[in-house]
Amino acid sequence: MPMKPFFPTLTIALCVLTIVCLWALSVGQFAIPASEIFALIAAKLGGATTPRLAEMASADVVLFEIRAPRIAAAWLVGAALSAAGAAYQNLFRNPLVSPDILGVSSGAALGAVLGIFLSLPIIAIQGMAFGGGLLAVALIFVIGSKLRGHDPMLSLVLTGVVVGSLLASGLALLKYLADPTNQLPAITYWLMGSFASVASRDVGITALIFFASLTPLFLMRWRMNLLSLPDDEARALGLNVNRNRLVVIVAATLMTATSVSLCGMVGWVGLVVPHAVRLLVGAEFSRLLPLSMIIGGTFMLVVDTLCRTMTQIEIPPGVLTAAIGTPIFLLLMAATLRGKG
């Protein structure tokens, strides 16, 4: 088996992303043809103006006030969940884990819902989500270390299920306590995951935290490969395993938390995308990370655009990612367990 090509795959992924962006900008209740999109972008950049610009005032609002922030949000969430998933998979040496399987998303959701429940500002909700995510990872580490000696692949997945259901009971309690006329619907719709009500200011904050937590992952992108080796082997290669692991956990959990506090729980993306990308370009993390982000962002953007255009009412994107992700997860799990036996 020869080495897998990286740059051709990267080029194709970027082309697909560009096309999907154009498609997402143009379709919807108010369709905007590609020619108008180019004209409006050119005008925005201070380039050539056409006499038709005045006629396109409403298209201008739809494009820049509604669709562009939503597209940026969808892309960021897909990229963040995929990057976090790739990092967790490396860290736990397990291709079947992801922010949602590990219960990190549930922990972040619990924190964020508590923030909504207490009517905190967005930055505090982000902080609560981060705290909840870290709590979930800590629980998984403690329980996982007690289960040492058993099949690590399955025990980790099962631990995530158990921790996830514990956190879900916390969520249920908060929903029960929430004001049924205004808080409960907000929490419920938000938990299902939606990009409909994303404000451009929130996108800005999310992007900032996303790139801040991406920086250590990007700098450590080569060293991440060593973290996927058995502990003794990584340490004998000169790696301070515990310190590196802590940095990666904080970065990946922060990414998960920001995406959860922006649009609620969107499952499966963080599992399926890095796993599929690993099949495309191999496990080397400095290739896996950028491509997972691009493809994960594109995937999320396709899902969100389908969700808002397929039917008269909007479908929550979490519903569609689960419908696509569950069968793929089962296939991947079967293939992985078969490969081991």
Next chain:
Amino acid sequence: MLAAHQLAIGYPARIVANHISLQLNPGEAVAVLGPNGSGKSTLFRTLLGLLPALQGEVRLNSRVLDALTPAEIARHVAYVPQVSASFFNFSVIEVVEMARAPHLAWYAKPGAFDRKISEQALDEVGMSSFANRMFSSLSGGEQQLVLIARALAAEAPTILLDEPTASLDFANQFLILDAIAKLAANGRSVLFTTHNPEHALRTARRTLTMSRDGEVEIGATDTILNSKSLASLYGIPIQLFDGPNGRMIAVAK
């Protein structure tokens, strides 16, 4: 140079072996022989600084191992693990380049210089033509050679190999033993564990034996390994015979 002095190894609750004194000299291969559970892996983990010494000390170029960072140790002592299935698939050259980590800053990727060192390491074990293959698609013997190349790419003067011939077919075992002999002939200090007395007799100038009740002996291989010592080490009657070309053959009765 790696040296252990009056070393006690094991875990706080259980001492595995005591009074181990061993110095690894350049150009010499030393074998560690002992039954399962005699503490060979524990000895390796202690010599690599992964497990603290219970008593005594390990010194690297006269500095105590505990005082060194993992990267400092890795630049001087390279470890060749047993071949095991990995869930993540890297190419051969990517596996070898991992050994450059202790030479690089935490944010750096291997560059052209590291690539050259890694290619030379693959060349030294005769695996150059496999550089761009996926590691998991190689045979057990080939994978073990790549892991040896990885140890070479660390440019460490001392190399520790954990059961390098285990789980290999008959021909590949001798391929690896020849590779070990070559490492020593090129001036490195080599320590390897094995389950086969014939491998120690064939490749190691000195041998360290570890019995299950914690007794440790070290000396020239051909004096320390004889029918009597092997029988007491493994607890079954074993006889050594002279084979062709000065090779020794161990037979269990």
